[in-house]
Amino acid sequence: MNGKWQTVKLGDVCEIQSGGTPSRSKIEYWKDGNIPWVKIGDFSDKYISKTSELITQLGLENSSAKLFTKGTLLYSIFATLGEVSILNIDATTNQAIAGLKIKNNNQLDINYLFSYLKSIKDEVNRIGRGVAQNNINLGILKQFAIPLPPLETQQKIAAVLDKVQKIISESKATLEKYDTLIKSRFIEMFGDNSTENGKWNIEKIEDICTVTSSKRIYAEEQSTTGVPFLRISDLVSRINGNPINDLFIPNSKFKEFQTKGLVPSVNDILITSRGTLGLCYIIKPEDEFYFQDGMITWLAFKNHNKVLSVFIDWLFKSILKTKIDNETNGATVKYVSISDLKKLQIPVPPLELQNSFAAFVQQIDKSKFAVQKALEKAETLYKSLMQRYFA
Structure with a gap:
């Protein structure tokens, strides 16, 4: 970062407000809503064009939610810190997200600000961990120091980063297409409501896994x-192919847990159980980490010759995750308990059919591997550019 550039406070160049959540107990605030309501799960790309939930005009008027206009930059300030996106629609947000509206577009370029805020995510998370509940308030956010080169320089920086970001986005889109192909094969082989099709034996998860x-x-x-210690956000990052290791436990503590059988084995599954529900991670032979209790549930298989991990993984991706999301709608914080998962009923198709599906997944994974490598290369370039421009 050029030391000659002027530095300004974020609150001096942006109008900053946080959102809010209409009461979940008031059905009229949610039913048949037509106003997009953004939560952190909707941050998947640079631009937000749709949301998973909508609120009504009554919900907007009777809560602290605010309607942010298209072009507002959104920034997460609670739990999952430092995520950035730009509204491509008019939308409201929950209280964990702040809306930043640039006061003077001839002074500050929104794409430059987007990139700069992404570059300081790790630092913001370090600040947040020093605060109760891992958050930053609007007062802290307004004090963020923003380097302010000439507008033309801002636009050039943003253009270079956007070019690399486009490669990253296209690679991710290709990976999503491969996942859609696998999901289609799953539905073709096992049906889209596998617990009610009458073809397979139905068992509770607790009968198959501890x-x-x-x-x-x-x-x-x-x-x-030492050994990485994963919070739920870290597990989600690992599931998405971007492992983050910034918390640890001593090696001696991890070895103690291993000795006592308190560490997942290869092909066991970890499931996200709070906030973002039903995402699965299959333990690999090279994995060595521990994880946060309460937020992440561990499925320890009793018999891998009865149900394959890859079948459970794609059963959640194809059917069960949506079912769990629907059943927890209306909760202030979505949560699925260990007892809920124990009782969850799943189909048990013949092992031969599961193996056939696993072979298909393995073949697709080979194609995904090349795309993933290209994605990692582009992400490394993006990080190095961010370092060059903003370090």
């Missing part, structure tokens, strides 16, 4: 080096 979580790790037990 459903549990991790040993609780207190703050004083964490360390700056």
